[in-house]
Amino acid sequence: MASTRERLLYPLRIATLLILGSLVIYISFSLLPIAYSVYVAFTDASAKNIAPGPRLQELREVKAGIVSDLESRRTYIAGEAIKAKTLIDETIALLSELSIAIMRFTPENISIAVINDIKWGVDARLLEVKSIVTSESTKLYLDPNIIKPLDVALRTLDYNVWRHIDLTLLYNIHVTEEDLAKLRESVIPAIEEVKGMLVESSHALELVNSDYEGFMSRVVEELDMQIEELTLHFVGLDNFRTLFSNPRFPYSIVKTLMFVATSVPLKVMVGVTLAIIYTSPLVYGRRFMRGLLLVPWAVPVLLSVTTWRILFTPERGFLSLVFEELSGYRVDIYVNEWHAFLLYNIVEVWLAYPFVMTVTMAALASIPKEYLEAALVDGARTLQILRSVVLPLILRPIAFATILTTGASLQAFMIPLLINNGGPAKTISLPGYTPVTGYSNEMIVLYGYNRAWLDQDYGLSTAAFIVVVSMLLVYAILWYYLLYRRGWSSV
Amino acid sequence: MFRGLQDPILVIMRISTTVVALTLTLMVLYPVMYAIVVSLLVGQTLVISLDVIRAGLTIERYIETIRDPDFIRGVTVSLIVAFLHIVFSVLFITPAAYAFSRFKFRGRDTLLILYLILSQVGGGFGIAALIALYILLVKLNSAGLPVIGNPIILALIYTAWAVPFQTWLIKNYFDSLPRELDEAAFIDGASWSTIVFKVILPASRPAMTIIALFSFMGAWGEFIVASFIKVPTIAAYIYQTAAGQTIFWGDFAARTILFSIPVVTLFIIAQRYLGEAIRYGAGKL
Numbered sequence: 001m002a003s004t005r006e007r008l009l010y011p012l013r014i015a016t017l018l019i020l021g022s023l024v025i026y027i028s029f030s031l032l033p034i035a036y037s038v039y040v041a042f043t044d045a046s047a048k049n050i051a052p053g054p055r056l057q058e059l060r061e062v063k064a065g066i067v068s069d070l071e072s073r074r075t076y077i078a079g080e081a082i083k084a085k086t087l088i089d090e091t092i093a094l095l096s097e098l099s100i101a102i103m104r105f106t107p108e109n110i111s112i113a114v115i116n117d118i119k120w121g122v123d124a125r126l127l128e129v130k131s132i133v134t135s136e137s138t139k140l141y142l143d144p145n146i147i148k149p150l151d152v153a154l155r156t157l158d159y160n161v162w163r164h165i166d167l168t169l170l171y172n173i174h175v176t177e178e179d180l181a182k183l184r185e186s187v188i189p190a191i192e193e194v195k196g197m198l199v200e201s202s203h204a205l206e207l208v209n210s211d212y213e214g215f216m217s218r219v220v221e222e223l224d225m226q227i228e229e230l231t232l233h234f235v236g237l238d239n240f241r242t243l244f245s246n247p248r249f250p251y252s253i254v255k256t257l258m259f260v261a262t263s264v265p266l267k268v269m270v271g272v273t274l275a276i277i278y279t280s281p282l283v284y285g286r287r288f289m290r291g292l293l294l295v296p297w298a299v300p301v302l303l304s305v306t307t308w309r310i311l312f313t314p315e316r317g318f319l320s321l322v323f324e325e326l327s328g329y330r331v332d333i334y335v336n337e338w339h340a341f342l343l344y345n346i347v348e349v350w351l352a353y354p355f356v357m358t359v360t361m362a363a364l365a366s367i368p369k370e371y372l373e374a375a376l377v378d379g380a381r382t383l384q385i386l387r388s389v390v391l392p393l394i395l396r397p398i399a400f401a402t403i404l405t406t407g408a409s410l411q412a413f414m415i416p417l418l419i420n421n422g423g424p425a426k427t428i429s430l431p432g433y434t435p436v437t438g439y440s441n442e443m444i445v446l447y448g449y450n451r452a453w454l455d456q457d458y459g460l461s462t463a464a465f466i467v468v469v470s471m472l473l474v475y476a477i478l479w480y481y482l483l484y485r486r487g488w489s490s491v
Numbered sequence: 492m493f494r495g496l497q498d499p500i501l502v503i504m505r506i507s508t509t510v511v512a513l514t515l516t517l518m519v520l521y522p523v524m525y526a527i528v529v530s531l532l533v534g535q536t537l538v539i540s541l542d543v544i545r546a547g548l549t550i551e552r553y554i555e556t557i558r559d560p561d562f563i564r565g566v567t568v569s570l571i572v573a574f575l576h577i578v579f580s581v582l583f584i585t586p587a588a589y590a591f592s593r594f595k596f597r598g599r600d601t602l603l604i605l606y607l608i609l610s611q612v613g614g615g616f617g618i619a620a621l622i623a624l625y626i627l628l629v630k631l632n633s634a635g636l637p638v639i640g641n642p643i644i645l646a647l648i649y650t651a652w653a654v655p656f657q658t659w660l661i662k663n664y665f666d667s668l669p670r671e672l673d674e675a676a677f678i679d680g681a682s683w684s685t686i687v688f689k690v691i692l693p694a695s696r697p698a699m700t701i702i703a704l705f706s707f708m709g710a711w712g713e714f715i716v717a718s719f720i721k722v723p724t725i726a727a728y729i730y731q732t733a734a735g736q737t738i739f740w741g742d743f744a745a746r747t748i749l750f751s752i753p754v755v756t757l758f759i760i761a762q763r764y765l766g767e768a769i770r771y772g773a774g775k776l
Contacts, residue, residue: 012594012596012597014590014594015590015594015596015599016596018586018587018589018590018594019586019587019590019591021582021583021586021587022583022584022586022587022654022658023587025579025583025647025650025651025654026651026654026655028651029620029624029647029648029650029651029652030609030616030617030620030651030652030654031620033619033620033621033622033623033624033627034616034619034620034623036623036626036627037619037620037622037623040622040623040626045626050626050629050630051629051630051632051633052633053633274515277508277511277512277515278512280508282504282505282508282509283505283508283509283512284505284509285509285513286512289512289513289516292516292520293516293519294758294762295519295520295523296519296523297758298754298755298758298759299523299751299754299755300711300712300726300747300750300751300754301712302712302714302726302729302730302733302747302750302751303523303526303747303748303750303751304522304523306733306738306743306747307522307523307525307526307744308522310738310740311522311525318525350519350522404611407611407612408614410615411612411614411615413614413615413618418733444615445614445615445618448618448619448622449618449622449715452622452625453719458622458626461622462619462622462623465618465619465622466619468615468619469612469615469616469619472612472615472616473612475611475612476608476609476611476612477608479608479611480604480607480608484604484607
């Protein structure tokens with residue numbers, strides 16, 4: 001009877017309609033991406049290849065016609081290569097002149113004009129070389145033997161040669177012998193390096209003329225490599241192998257479990273103690289103070305966690321000075337793994353005690369006042385009353401809070417991220433693994449996040465998250481079973 | 492309640508426990524008070540000493556902050572995102588919660604339990620989903636759809652992630668309302684528009700307030716997703732200024748305190764729903 005009424009009043013059709021919107025949004029922005037990440041975990045997805053855009057198409061088109069294209073313009077390209085080679089050789093000669101000029105300078109006979117002449121000559125030639133090499137009509141830039149040394153030479157010239165010369169000679173009114181000595185010390189080796197690179201490039205340009213087939217095969221090889229780099233590959237279980245073949249991720253799991261083991265008892269102890277203190281009728285103004293104690297809950301983590309980090313600034317932060325005073329050790333959360341870990345615990349307790357406290361207070365409020373009064377007045381029976389009356393009443397809610405707050409510790413993310421990004425970096429070793437360098441306090445969620453945000457290795461990141469999500473699911477199902485099937489949820 | 496209040500021992504006990512409680516409160520509040528004081532000091536300093544305080548207090552940093560164009564842009568973007576999030580949540584989650592509360596259909600309990608479980612591991616699941624979502628969005632973006640840096644997409648993501656928690660929150664609210672009202676309307680054969688506008692919507696108004704409160708707090712404080720998909724919200728801007736090794740601490744404190752004021756205010760208003768929030772494990776809002 002009732003069910004017929006239900007069906008008539010609240011038809012399934014309408015229910016579907018009402019729920020559909022939220023379900024579609026939830027599935028498309030939460031569940032689908034997680035399903036998609038299962039696919040990504042089996043690929044080598046990275047910042048380069050997830051959305052290569054038009055560049056990949058371009059490269060493929062170039063590749064398709066490259067052999068016949070190079071074949072047909074053989075004489076032209078070889079001629080251009082020789083032209084570029086001649087220019088480079090001239091540049092090398094000019095750079096030798098530059099070295100000699102700088103060696104000969106004394107504070108009295110510095111000639112900016114000589115330097116400028118050489119600089120002008122070098123720059124003009126290299127500009128032309130660059131335009132020949134990078135031109136689409138020659139495709140010389142696709143030969144790594146030409147372009148790589150040339151790029152290094154150009155960069156070194158700008159940053160280590162001209163800049164030093166300008167700083168010492170141009171912007172300096174009175175140049176001393178000492179300045180010159182310093183300049184020689186830094187610039188002469190830099191010029192030699194540039195010359196060495198240019199010689200390599202010049203040699204490679206000559207090879208274009210003498211061994212054109214070799215040049216063509218290098219170009220094809222380079223194109224293949226660039227296309228490869230932009231293509232997403234299916235790599236099977238490689239990402240999972242990487243995860244478990246070096247100690248970083250296993251260490252992260254161990255560290256997370258350690259954090260659960262230390263922070264959960266601390267949070268519960270502090271929360272319960274505060275609840276007992278601030279429900280005690282002995283405290284004046286307890287309602288007001290209780291309100292104030294919720295502040296950590298209300299304040300955004302960006303403010304509170306960063307403030308904790310500032311208070312623990314090595315050598316200057318107030319709390320790191322206090323700790324140093326108390327322990328006699330230097331406190332440095334950016335160097336010592338366990339100092340950072342200790343701070344995570346302190347901050348986690350600070351952030352989570354309001355939750356445990358509120359749950360416990362609600363439970364304490366349900367205890368009949370007469371018992372508490374009796375316990376307080378009659379000292380002899382205090383313990384007995386606490387054990388036989390109070391404890392059973394608040395045990396379940398505390399268990400409930402403990403289970404929930406375990407989930408928070410298991411998913412610790414904001415605290416390590418905002419304090420030192422899971423650092424400090426150090427050599428990570430676990431029995432059975434070859435030690436490697438990594439962040440020592442990367443909790444599991446942060447580990448996956450950092451692989452995506454810092455390393456842009458999305459394949460490895462999603463693989464890590466598959467493991468993390470499975471661990472969390474085990475926790476969640478356990479949680480559901482304990483709280484709802486066993487009926488621990490009495491709050 | 493204590494008959495022996497005149498008892499001097501009891502008085503001493505009360506005073507001493509009050510002192511202990513007060514000291515504890517002050518210790519716990521220390522970081523927040525410290526941030527407030529530093530934001531008012533002249534000069535960038537980490538250690539508060541008498542010398543520093545003697546140099547005087549100033550609200551200069553606050554004035555600088557509200558003149559900072561990045562701050563103003565961040566606040567504007569955040570207000571837009573929060574507004575959209577509220578609209579989407581009200582539009583999609585309120586009706587769903589109503590259905591969960593009133594209708595009995597196959598899969599209802601399964602869905603509710605699923606939401607309950609997923610809201611427990613929302614943090615970890617959220618970031619796992621974010622990475623894959625980011626890849627999908629980058630793909631769409633390079634195909635010509637402007638999804639990266641789009642406040643609408645950000646608001647949709649926030650709404651999606653709020654579905655489990657808010658559905659439960661509002662469903663419980665509807666559960667506490669008597670069903671007779673809308674049933675009477677149904678039996679009277681009122682038209683659907685009447686039922687929606689005369690029955691459901693008026694009854695939902697407080698529910699919508701709750702949704703708006705929680706949605707605003709969620710959207711205002713979130714910075715990971717916003718940074719990832721490059722929407723310059725105020726939280727993302729503040730995160731950016733906090734991420735480096737060196738922080739201009741005084742400026743940062745002033746900026747972040749201004750940023751915190753709306754959330755703290757709303758938290759005070761939303762306090763009476765905290766019990767509900769706790770049930771679904773919103774250990775941190």
